[in-house]
Amino acid sequence: MTSQTAHAEPSDATDTDTDTAAIAVDVDRVSKIFRGETEVRALDDVSVGIRKNEFFTLLGPSGCGKTTLLRLIAGFEPPTMGAIRLGTRDISRLPPNQRPINTVFQNYALFPHMSVAQNIAFGLEMLGKPKAEVQRTVDEMLHLVRMEELKNRRTSEISGGQQQRVALARALAPHPEVLLLDEPLSALDLKLRKDMQIELKRLQHETGITFIFVTHDQEEALTMSDRVAVMSAGKILQVGRPRDVYERPAERFVANFIGESNFLDATLSGGTVELAAGGRFEVRVPEGVRDGAVSVLVRPEHATVHSGEPGEGEIAATAENVVYSGEATVVHLRLATGEAIKIRLANAPQGGEAPPRTGGAAAIRIAPGAVTVLRD
Amino acid sequence: MSKQAETPFPPGALEREAEIADTRNRWLLSLPAIVIIVCAAAGPLLVMVVYSFLTPGDYGNVKWEFSLDGWTNTIVQRDIFDDTLIWADAHLSIFWRSFSLSLITTILTLIIGVPTAWFVATQPPGRREFWLFLVTVPFWTNLLVRTIAVQELIRSEGVINLILLKIGIIDAPIQMMFTDFAIGFGMTYVYLPLMVLPVYAAVDKLDFRLVEAAHDLYAGRWTAFRRVILPLIKPGIIAGSILVFVPCLGAYVTPRVLGGGKNLMFGNLIELQFGAGRNWPLGAALSLMLMTAVMVALIFYVRITSREQADG
Ligand SMILES: Nc1ncnc2c1ncn2[C@@H]1O[C@H](COP(=O)(O)OP(=O)(O)O)[C@@H](O)[C@H]1O
């Protein structure tokens, strides 16, 4: 491990990942403004360093600028402001065919007039590789994505999942330094998507290529990524490992977008918050948050609830709705302050402790460390 | 297998009955089309075939006497003095002129039409209709009017010569009328929309993300054009080429007005046989020849495109 910090993370990111590997792609204060009838600021002063061999995910709602950021890295559009570096080399003005970066397009964009094998060979041929090497690499790629039998099919004669794999193989064949994937799984059905998630992880592991993966599916982002950048309205709000982003979101938007959330009013004083509804908790105080009224997050699965009166360290509430959903039971409750909170109880085998009944008095116990102070 | 024996009908009987009814319905439904094809296409064609084997009448029309002269006269002619057969040089040079001028016209419309179509198809949607409209305006104008407009441009006292004389590039007007150049120029102008429109449709359908994909995979501009764009718009280019080449082969008005009496093309030669030449069997044989040439070209086209669809 070198101690080099080649790139400054956004200062507010709660990125506790301490190993600072070499940077593969350095996005440095990049803005992109589309000027049409109205001006659209698709990216607003975005900075992020993507590390070598990392599975990095851009996560955010539709229209937040994920595709735009990928297109800038690929070179289809120039940034309006800022620089994009590959390692330390500024590539902001380089055309896409001169960047060692390949893209798996959202709609795959396979060449319809070529066979599966010809599609995969295209990049290698453009790089002027000798015939024998092209042939060998294509065979390797076909093997890697398990498409050997279909190599002579036209791309219109294979299924969506197979097209997806061909698109992957085509982009991986020239062995780029960075692979960009724009919502590559969104068109697949659930079962296939799960398989491809595993497949993608395997490919990234086997090839050692830096993956920049775009999705609006938070679960996908959490399960696949080494690190996640959460985006909203052209900005990156937080960068961190899935666990950090989920358990210690920096902002209300991040908390809301990833997983289910309860937001409660509280008062912060020197590392301790007191909930308006009662109860004191030790907390980590994010940078820039001062003592006083704050908003805190409690994940539904980080608290438990039972019927009856509250005991020591528990909060009184009324159960308003109890929903059984197989693996869990979700209890919607109302606190004395009028705030709503929902709690997810893992279901034990029948005969275990029963959840509260609808309309009954209940007591909530929040796990230590489950209260996160939000900066907003 | 034993289940089949239990059904009240022998296996396959219901299917066969449905098939028969299907066939009957299909014939009934296609009857109007068949009538039209027989009356409008097959009938006149048959008349032409029959006429081509008859003897010319004295004042046009035909005499009902079998003769192969209509066909032989297309490429050879009998010497008036010693009755020997010699090549019909006049006809052969007309065939050649028709073929070469049609080819040149097709190439010129390609050179002008493909960039034009590309330009129109890549305009923002609002402005595209305007440019398309401009391309198609001449199309709705009478062919003769358009041809005479070209004549106004290229005749000795025409616009081009006047301008060239004014700026002093030339001292005497260039003779452009009644040359092969005039015919090629006129046909290129007249048939250009027939090239632009199908190529436009092909470029319009082109998925530009594929072009981005090509660039992403290290293709430069020219390679991306050659390896991705060209193959994808090829159907439009072939369709446009045929739409230009075929009517050029049979063009009549344009060569007549711009080529004058000497520079005949196939269409004029045919017209001559039914008019002043009073040789209807020869005219019929020439028409059938032209038709055959066009058919061969079309079959060739279908072969190419279907083979391409079969294997990438
Ligand atoms: N070529 C463009 N012209 C104008 N606006 C654009 C263009 N591309 C993207 N935008 C706008 O930029 C914003 C971000 O778009 P995009 O990056 O596609 O979002 P995402 O991929 O996260 O859904 C959107 O508001 C979109 O309308």
Ligand SMILES: [Mg+2]
């Ligand atoms: Mg997108």
